[in-house]
Amino acid sequence: MTPLGSDAPSGSAPSPAQAGTTAPAPVLHNSVLERVGTEIAQGILPAGSVLTLARLEEESGVSRTVIREVVRILESMGMVESRRRVGVTVLPVSAWNVLDPQVIRWRLSGSERVAQLNRLTEMRLALEPTAARLAAARATPEVANELLELARQLRTLGEKGEGNQQPYLDADIAFHALLLAASGNDMLASLHGIVTEVLAGRTDLGLSPADPAPVSFDNHEGVAQAILDRDPDAAENYARGVVMEVWQELSEI
Structure with missing residues:
Protein backbone atom coordinates (compact mmCIF):
# COMPACT_ATOMS: atom_id res chain seq x y z
CA MET A 1 0.00 0.00 0.00
CA THR A 2 1.44 3.36 -1.00
CA PRO A 3 1.84 5.82 1.91
CA LEU A 4 -0.26 8.96 1.67
CA GLY A 5 1.92 11.65 0.19
CA SER A 6 4.19 9.19 -1.68
CA ASP A 7 4.54 9.33 -5.45
CA ALA A 8 4.46 6.32 -7.76
CA PRO A 9 7.89 4.88 -8.61
CA SER A 10 9.90 6.91 -11.09
CA GLY A 11 9.18 6.01 -14.67
CA SER A 12 5.89 4.21 -13.93
CA ALA A 13 2.92 4.92 -16.15
CA PRO A 14 0.15 7.09 -14.70
CA SER A 15 -3.02 5.39 -13.65
CA PRO A 16 -6.17 5.92 -15.76
CA ALA A 17 -7.45 8.23 -13.02
CA GLN A 18 -4.30 10.35 -13.26
CA ALA A 19 -3.82 10.38 -17.02
CA GLY A 20 -4.88 13.63 -18.62
CA THR A 21 -5.96 15.14 -15.27
CA THR A 22 -5.03 18.78 -14.78
CA ALA A 23 -7.21 19.69 -11.78
CA PRO A 24 -9.56 17.86 -9.41
CA ALA A 25 -13.26 18.14 -10.07
CA TRP A 96 -4.60 23.52 13.68
CA ASN A 97 -5.52 26.90 12.26
CA VAL A 98 -8.50 27.07 14.59
CA LEU A 99 -9.60 30.43 13.17
CA ASP A 100 -10.05 29.05 9.66
CA PRO A 101 -13.81 29.37 8.97
CA GLN A 102 -13.93 25.84 7.54
CA VAL A 103 -12.26 24.38 10.61
CA ILE A 104 -14.70 26.30 12.78
CA ARG A 105 -17.64 24.86 10.85
CA TRP A 106 -16.32 21.30 11.15
CA ARG A 107 -15.76 21.66 14.88
CA LEU A 108 -19.25 23.08 15.36
CA SER A 109 -20.67 19.89 13.85
CA GLY A 110 -19.14 17.73 16.59
CA SER A 111 -20.06 16.79 20.14
CA GLU A 112 -18.09 19.72 21.58
CA ARG A 113 -20.17 22.26 19.66
CA VAL A 114 -21.41 24.22 22.68
CA ALA A 115 -17.91 24.54 24.13
CA GLN A 116 -16.71 25.68 20.71
CA LEU A 117 -19.49 28.28 20.49
CA ASN A 118 -18.54 29.53 23.95
CA ARG A 119 -14.91 29.99 22.94
CA LEU A 120 -15.90 31.79 19.77
CA THR A 121 -18.31 34.03 21.66
CA GLU A 122 -15.56 34.92 24.11
CA MET A 123 -13.44 35.96 21.14
CA ARG A 124 -16.30 38.03 19.71
CA LEU A 125 -16.59 39.76 23.07
CA ALA A 126 -12.97 40.83 22.75
CA LEU A 127 -13.29 42.01 19.14
CA GLU A 128 -16.70 43.47 18.32
CA PRO A 129 -16.91 46.16 21.02
CA THR A 130 -13.52 47.45 19.86
CA ALA A 131 -14.67 47.37 16.23
CA ALA A 132 -17.76 49.37 17.17
CA ARG A 133 -15.68 51.93 19.04
CA LEU A 134 -13.39 52.40 16.05
CA ALA A 135 -16.35 52.58 13.68
CA ALA A 136 -17.83 55.45 15.68
CA ALA A 137 -14.71 57.44 14.83
CA ARG A 138 -14.11 56.22 11.29
CA ALA A 139 -17.30 55.05 9.58
CA THR A 140 -19.01 57.26 7.03
CA PRO A 141 -22.63 58.33 7.57
CA GLU A 142 -23.59 56.08 4.64
CA VAL A 143 -22.14 53.03 6.36
CA ALA A 144 -23.73 53.96 9.69
CA ASN A 145 -27.12 54.31 8.00
CA GLU A 146 -26.66 50.93 6.33
CA LEU A 147 -25.96 49.39 9.73
CA LEU A 148 -29.08 51.06 11.09
CA GLU A 149 -31.17 49.68 8.23
CA LEU A 150 -29.87 46.17 8.83
CA ALA A 151 -30.64 46.50 12.55
CA ARG A 152 -34.19 47.55 11.70
CA GLN A 153 -34.52 44.54 9.40
CA LEU A 154 -33.53 42.33 12.32
CA ARG A 155 -36.23 43.89 14.48
CA THR A 156 -38.89 43.50 11.78
CA LEU A 157 -38.03 39.86 11.09
CA GLY A 158 -37.56 38.99 14.75
CA GLU A 159 -40.87 40.51 15.80
CA LYS A 160 -42.53 38.33 13.15
CA GLY A 161 -41.08 35.23 14.81
CA GLU A 162 -38.49 34.60 12.12
CA GLY A 163 -35.37 34.84 14.28
CA ASN A 164 -34.33 31.32 13.36
CA GLN A 165 -34.95 31.69 9.62
CA GLN A 166 -32.50 32.34 6.78
CA PRO A 167 -33.49 35.98 6.05
CA TYR A 168 -32.82 36.89 9.69
CA LEU A 169 -29.50 35.06 9.62
CA ASP A 170 -28.51 36.80 6.38
CA ALA A 171 -29.27 40.23 7.86
CA ASP A 172 -27.42 39.38 11.07
CA ILE A 173 -24.33 38.21 9.15
CA ALA A 174 -24.41 41.34 6.98
CA PHE A 175 -24.68 43.57 10.07
CA HIS A 176 -21.70 42.05 11.87
CA ALA A 177 -19.52 41.84 8.75
CA LEU A 178 -20.21 45.50 8.02
CA LEU A 179 -19.49 46.43 11.65
CA LEU A 180 -16.04 44.82 11.47
CA ALA A 181 -15.33 46.50 8.12
CA ALA A 182 -16.54 49.86 9.46
CA SER A 183 -13.79 49.74 12.09
CA GLY A 184 -11.33 50.77 9.38
CA ASN A 185 -8.97 48.06 10.65
CA ASP A 186 -8.28 45.52 7.93
CA MET A 187 -7.28 42.86 10.46
CA LEU A 188 -10.63 43.12 12.23
CA ALA A 189 -12.44 43.19 8.89
CA SER A 190 -10.69 39.99 7.82
CA LEU A 191 -12.34 38.12 10.71
CA HIS A 192 -15.81 38.40 9.20
CA GLY A 193 -15.69 34.75 8.09
CA ILE A 194 -15.25 33.65 11.69
CA VAL A 195 -18.27 35.63 12.87
CA THR A 196 -20.28 34.32 9.92
CA GLU A 197 -19.57 30.71 10.92
CA VAL A 198 -20.46 31.45 14.54
CA LEU A 199 -23.81 32.99 13.61
CA ALA A 200 -24.60 30.29 11.04
CA GLY A 201 -23.52 27.52 13.40
CA ARG A 202 -25.72 28.84 16.18
CA THR A 203 -28.71 28.81 13.82
CA ASP A 204 -27.89 25.39 12.36
CA LEU A 205 -27.67 23.91 15.85
CA GLY A 206 -31.12 25.24 16.72
CA LEU A 207 -29.78 27.68 19.32
CA SER A 208 -31.20 30.81 17.69
CA PRO A 209 -34.64 31.67 19.11
CA ALA A 210 -37.52 32.26 16.73
CA ASP A 211 -38.48 35.23 18.89
CA PRO A 212 -35.28 37.02 19.94
CA ALA A 213 -35.43 39.10 23.10
CA PRO A 214 -36.34 42.75 22.38
CA VAL A 215 -33.08 43.85 24.02
CA SER A 216 -31.25 42.23 21.12
CA PHE A 217 -32.95 44.58 18.66
CA ASP A 218 -32.31 47.53 20.97
CA ASN A 219 -28.61 46.70 21.17
CA HIS A 220 -28.17 46.27 17.42
CA GLU A 221 -29.95 49.55 16.72
CA GLY A 222 -28.02 51.18 19.56
CA VAL A 223 -24.70 50.21 17.98
CA ALA A 224 -25.68 51.67 14.63
CA GLN A 225 -27.14 54.87 16.08
CA ALA A 226 -24.10 55.44 18.28
CA ILE A 227 -21.83 55.04 15.25
CA LEU A 228 -24.00 57.51 13.34
CA ASP A 229 -23.81 59.90 16.31
CA ARG A 230 -20.02 59.50 16.58
CA ASP A 231 -20.35 58.23 20.17
CA PRO A 232 -17.59 55.61 20.71
CA ASP A 233 -18.47 54.84 24.35
CA ALA A 234 -22.10 54.09 23.51
CA ALA A 235 -21.14 52.09 20.40
CA GLU A 236 -18.75 49.94 22.43
CA ASN A 237 -21.28 49.37 25.21
CA TYR A 238 -24.12 48.41 22.87
CA ALA A 239 -21.85 46.04 20.92
CA ARG A 240 -20.80 44.40 24.18
CA GLY A 241 -24.47 44.02 25.02
CA VAL A 242 -25.13 42.23 21.72
CA VAL A 243 -22.47 39.59 22.42
CA MET A 244 -23.16 39.29 26.15
CA GLU A 245 -26.74 38.33 25.43
CA VAL A 246 -25.55 35.43 23.26
CA TRP A 247 -23.01 34.42 25.90
CA GLN A 248 -25.74 34.37 28.53
CA GLU A 249 -27.92 32.15 26.34
CA LEU A 250 -25.06 29.69 25.87
CA SER A 251 -24.32 29.59 29.59
CA GLU A 252 -27.89 28.37 30.18
CA ILE A 253 -27.50 25.35 27.86
Whole structure:
Protein backbone atom coordinates (compact mmCIF):
# COMPACT_ATOMS: atom_id res chain seq x y z
CA MET A 1 0.00 0.00 0.00
CA THR A 2 1.44 3.36 -1.00
CA PRO A 3 1.84 5.82 1.91
CA LEU A 4 -0.26 8.96 1.67
CA GLY A 5 1.92 11.65 0.19
CA SER A 6 4.19 9.19 -1.68
CA ASP A 7 4.54 9.33 -5.45
CA ALA A 8 4.46 6.32 -7.76
CA PRO A 9 7.89 4.88 -8.61
CA SER A 10 9.90 6.91 -11.09
CA GLY A 11 9.18 6.01 -14.67
CA SER A 12 5.89 4.21 -13.93
CA ALA A 13 2.92 4.92 -16.15
CA PRO A 14 0.15 7.09 -14.70
CA SER A 15 -3.02 5.39 -13.65
CA PRO A 16 -6.17 5.92 -15.76
CA ALA A 17 -7.45 8.23 -13.02
CA GLN A 18 -4.30 10.35 -13.26
CA ALA A 19 -3.82 10.38 -17.02
CA GLY A 20 -4.88 13.63 -18.62
CA THR A 21 -5.96 15.14 -15.27
CA THR A 22 -5.03 18.78 -14.78
CA ALA A 23 -7.21 19.69 -11.78
CA PRO A 24 -9.56 17.86 -9.41
CA ALA A 25 -13.26 18.14 -10.07
CA PRO A 26 -14.57 20.75 -7.59
CA VAL A 27 -17.59 18.69 -6.49
CA LEU A 28 -15.49 15.59 -5.78
CA HIS A 29 -12.78 17.67 -4.11
CA ASN A 30 -15.25 19.43 -1.82
CA SER A 31 -17.07 16.22 -0.93
CA VAL A 32 -13.89 14.40 0.12
CA LEU A 33 -12.51 17.45 1.94
CA GLU A 34 -15.73 17.84 3.93
CA ARG A 35 -15.76 14.17 4.92
CA VAL A 36 -12.13 13.89 5.97
CA GLY A 37 -12.02 17.35 7.59
CA THR A 38 -15.15 16.62 9.61
CA GLU A 39 -13.83 13.23 10.74
CA ILE A 40 -10.62 14.85 11.98
CA ALA A 41 -12.42 17.74 13.67
CA GLN A 42 -14.83 15.39 15.44
CA GLY A 43 -12.10 13.03 16.62
CA ILE A 44 -13.21 10.11 14.46
CA LEU A 45 -9.67 10.33 13.08
CA PRO A 46 -7.77 11.27 16.27
CA ALA A 47 -4.36 12.87 16.49
CA GLY A 48 -1.68 10.40 15.53
CA SER A 49 -3.81 8.54 12.99
CA VAL A 50 -1.86 7.73 9.84
CA LEU A 51 -3.65 7.60 6.49
CA THR A 52 -2.51 6.66 3.02
CA LEU A 53 -3.38 7.97 -0.39
CA ALA A 54 -4.42 4.49 -1.43
CA ARG A 55 -6.81 4.12 1.49
CA LEU A 56 -8.45 7.50 0.91
CA GLU A 57 -8.62 6.87 -2.82
CA GLU A 58 -10.34 3.55 -2.26
CA GLU A 59 -12.76 4.85 0.38
CA SER A 60 -13.70 7.95 -1.61
CA GLY A 61 -13.75 6.51 -5.10
CA VAL A 62 -11.94 9.50 -6.57
CA SER A 63 -8.67 10.02 -8.40
CA ARG A 64 -5.27 10.28 -6.72
CA THR A 65 -5.13 13.90 -7.93
CA VAL A 66 -8.25 14.78 -5.93
CA ILE A 67 -6.86 13.09 -2.82
CA ARG A 68 -3.57 14.98 -3.11
CA GLU A 69 -5.43 18.30 -3.34
CA VAL A 70 -7.51 17.42 -0.27
CA VAL A 71 -4.34 16.59 1.68
CA ARG A 72 -2.71 19.83 0.53
CA ILE A 73 -5.64 21.86 1.88
CA LEU A 74 -5.70 19.98 5.18
CA GLU A 75 -1.96 20.59 5.52
CA SER A 76 -2.53 24.32 4.98
CA MET A 77 -5.00 24.21 7.88
CA GLY A 78 -2.44 22.51 10.12
CA MET A 79 -4.65 19.45 10.53
CA VAL A 80 -2.32 16.90 8.95
CA GLU A 81 1.35 16.45 8.14
CA SER A 82 2.47 14.51 5.07
CA ARG A 83 5.83 12.72 5.11
CA ARG A 84 7.31 10.40 2.54
CA ARG A 85 7.48 6.74 3.65
CA VAL A 86 5.27 7.59 6.63
CA GLY A 87 2.00 8.81 5.19
CA VAL A 88 -0.28 11.56 6.33
CA THR A 89 -0.48 11.95 10.10
CA VAL A 90 -3.37 13.70 11.84
CA LEU A 91 -2.00 16.49 14.06
CA PRO A 92 -3.29 17.61 17.48
CA VAL A 93 -5.65 20.57 17.79
CA SER A 94 -2.77 22.73 19.01
CA ALA A 95 -1.35 22.66 15.48
CA TRP A 96 -4.60 23.52 13.68
CA ASN A 97 -5.52 26.90 12.26
CA VAL A 98 -8.50 27.07 14.59
CA LEU A 99 -9.60 30.43 13.17
CA ASP A 100 -10.05 29.05 9.66
CA PRO A 101 -13.81 29.37 8.97
CA GLN A 102 -13.93 25.84 7.54
CA VAL A 103 -12.26 24.38 10.61
CA ILE A 104 -14.70 26.30 12.78
CA ARG A 105 -17.64 24.86 10.85
CA TRP A 106 -16.32 21.30 11.15
CA ARG A 107 -15.76 21.66 14.88
CA LEU A 108 -19.25 23.08 15.36
CA SER A 109 -20.67 19.89 13.85
CA GLY A 110 -19.14 17.73 16.59
CA SER A 111 -20.06 16.79 20.14
CA GLU A 112 -18.09 19.72 21.58
CA ARG A 113 -20.17 22.26 19.66
CA VAL A 114 -21.41 24.22 22.68
CA ALA A 115 -17.91 24.54 24.13
CA GLN A 116 -16.71 25.68 20.71
CA LEU A 117 -19.49 28.28 20.49
CA ASN A 118 -18.54 29.53 23.95
CA ARG A 119 -14.91 29.99 22.94
CA LEU A 120 -15.90 31.79 19.77
CA THR A 121 -18.31 34.03 21.66
CA GLU A 122 -15.56 34.92 24.11
CA MET A 123 -13.44 35.96 21.14
CA ARG A 124 -16.30 38.03 19.71
CA LEU A 125 -16.59 39.76 23.07
CA ALA A 126 -12.97 40.83 22.75
CA LEU A 127 -13.29 42.01 19.14
CA GLU A 128 -16.70 43.47 18.32
CA PRO A 129 -16.91 46.16 21.02
CA THR A 130 -13.52 47.45 19.86
CA ALA A 131 -14.67 47.37 16.23
CA ALA A 132 -17.76 49.37 17.17
CA ARG A 133 -15.68 51.93 19.04
CA LEU A 134 -13.39 52.40 16.05
CA ALA A 135 -16.35 52.58 13.68
CA ALA A 136 -17.83 55.45 15.68
CA ALA A 137 -14.71 57.44 14.83
CA ARG A 138 -14.11 56.22 11.29
CA ALA A 139 -17.30 55.05 9.58
CA THR A 140 -19.01 57.26 7.03
CA PRO A 141 -22.63 58.33 7.57
CA GLU A 142 -23.59 56.08 4.64
CA VAL A 143 -22.14 53.03 6.36
CA ALA A 144 -23.73 53.96 9.69
CA ASN A 145 -27.12 54.31 8.00
CA GLU A 146 -26.66 50.93 6.33
CA LEU A 147 -25.96 49.39 9.73
CA LEU A 148 -29.08 51.06 11.09
CA GLU A 149 -31.17 49.68 8.23
CA LEU A 150 -29.87 46.17 8.83
CA ALA A 151 -30.64 46.50 12.55
CA ARG A 152 -34.19 47.55 11.70
CA GLN A 153 -34.52 44.54 9.40
CA LEU A 154 -33.53 42.33 12.32
CA ARG A 155 -36.23 43.89 14.48
CA THR A 156 -38.89 43.50 11.78
CA LEU A 157 -38.03 39.86 11.09
CA GLY A 158 -37.56 38.99 14.75
CA GLU A 159 -40.87 40.51 15.80
CA LYS A 160 -42.53 38.33 13.15
CA GLY A 161 -41.08 35.23 14.81
CA GLU A 162 -38.49 34.60 12.12
CA GLY A 163 -35.37 34.84 14.28
CA ASN A 164 -34.33 31.32 13.36
CA GLN A 165 -34.95 31.69 9.62
CA GLN A 166 -32.50 32.34 6.78
CA PRO A 167 -33.49 35.98 6.05
CA TYR A 168 -32.82 36.89 9.69
CA LEU A 169 -29.50 35.06 9.62
CA ASP A 170 -28.51 36.80 6.38
CA ALA A 171 -29.27 40.23 7.86
CA ASP A 172 -27.42 39.38 11.07
CA ILE A 173 -24.33 38.21 9.15
CA ALA A 174 -24.41 41.34 6.98
CA PHE A 175 -24.68 43.57 10.07
CA HIS A 176 -21.70 42.05 11.87
CA ALA A 177 -19.52 41.84 8.75
CA LEU A 178 -20.21 45.50 8.02
CA LEU A 179 -19.49 46.43 11.65
CA LEU A 180 -16.04 44.82 11.47
CA ALA A 181 -15.33 46.50 8.12
CA ALA A 182 -16.54 49.86 9.46
CA SER A 183 -13.79 49.74 12.09
CA GLY A 184 -11.33 50.77 9.38
CA ASN A 185 -8.97 48.06 10.65
CA ASP A 186 -8.28 45.52 7.93
CA MET A 187 -7.28 42.86 10.46
CA LEU A 188 -10.63 43.12 12.23
CA ALA A 189 -12.44 43.19 8.89
CA SER A 190 -10.69 39.99 7.82
CA LEU A 191 -12.34 38.12 10.71
CA HIS A 192 -15.81 38.40 9.20
CA GLY A 193 -15.69 34.75 8.09
CA ILE A 194 -15.25 33.65 11.69
CA VAL A 195 -18.27 35.63 12.87
CA THR A 196 -20.28 34.32 9.92
CA GLU A 197 -19.57 30.71 10.92
CA VAL A 198 -20.46 31.45 14.54
CA LEU A 199 -23.81 32.99 13.61
CA ALA A 200 -24.60 30.29 11.04
CA GLY A 201 -23.52 27.52 13.40
CA ARG A 202 -25.72 28.84 16.18
CA THR A 203 -28.71 28.81 13.82
CA ASP A 204 -27.89 25.39 12.36
CA LEU A 205 -27.67 23.91 15.85
CA GLY A 206 -31.12 25.24 16.72
CA LEU A 207 -29.78 27.68 19.32
CA SER A 208 -31.20 30.81 17.69
CA PRO A 209 -34.64 31.67 19.11
CA ALA A 210 -37.52 32.26 16.73
CA ASP A 211 -38.48 35.23 18.89
CA PRO A 212 -35.28 37.02 19.94
CA ALA A 213 -35.43 39.10 23.10
CA PRO A 214 -36.34 42.75 22.38
CA VAL A 215 -33.08 43.85 24.02
CA SER A 216 -31.25 42.23 21.12
CA PHE A 217 -32.95 44.58 18.66
CA ASP A 218 -32.31 47.53 20.97
CA ASN A 219 -28.61 46.70 21.17
CA HIS A 220 -28.17 46.27 17.42
CA GLU A 221 -29.95 49.55 16.72
CA GLY A 222 -28.02 51.18 19.56
CA VAL A 223 -24.70 50.21 17.98
CA ALA A 224 -25.68 51.67 14.63
CA GLN A 225 -27.14 54.87 16.08
CA ALA A 226 -24.10 55.44 18.28
CA ILE A 227 -21.83 55.04 15.25
CA LEU A 228 -24.00 57.51 13.34
CA ASP A 229 -23.81 59.90 16.31
CA ARG A 230 -20.02 59.50 16.58
CA ASP A 231 -20.35 58.23 20.17
CA PRO A 232 -17.59 55.61 20.71
CA ASP A 233 -18.47 54.84 24.35
CA ALA A 234 -22.10 54.09 23.51
CA ALA A 235 -21.14 52.09 20.40
CA GLU A 236 -18.75 49.94 22.43
CA ASN A 237 -21.28 49.37 25.21
CA TYR A 238 -24.12 48.41 22.87
CA ALA A 239 -21.85 46.04 20.92
CA ARG A 240 -20.80 44.40 24.18
CA GLY A 241 -24.47 44.02 25.02
CA VAL A 242 -25.13 42.23 21.72
CA VAL A 243 -22.47 39.59 22.42
CA MET A 244 -23.16 39.29 26.15
CA GLU A 245 -26.74 38.33 25.43
CA VAL A 246 -25.55 35.43 23.26
CA TRP A 247 -23.01 34.42 25.90
CA GLN A 248 -25.74 34.37 28.53
CA GLU A 249 -27.92 32.15 26.34
CA LEU A 250 -25.06 29.69 25.87
CA SER A 251 -24.32 29.59 29.59
CA GLU A 252 -27.89 28.37 30.18
CA ILE A 253 -27.50 25.35 27.86
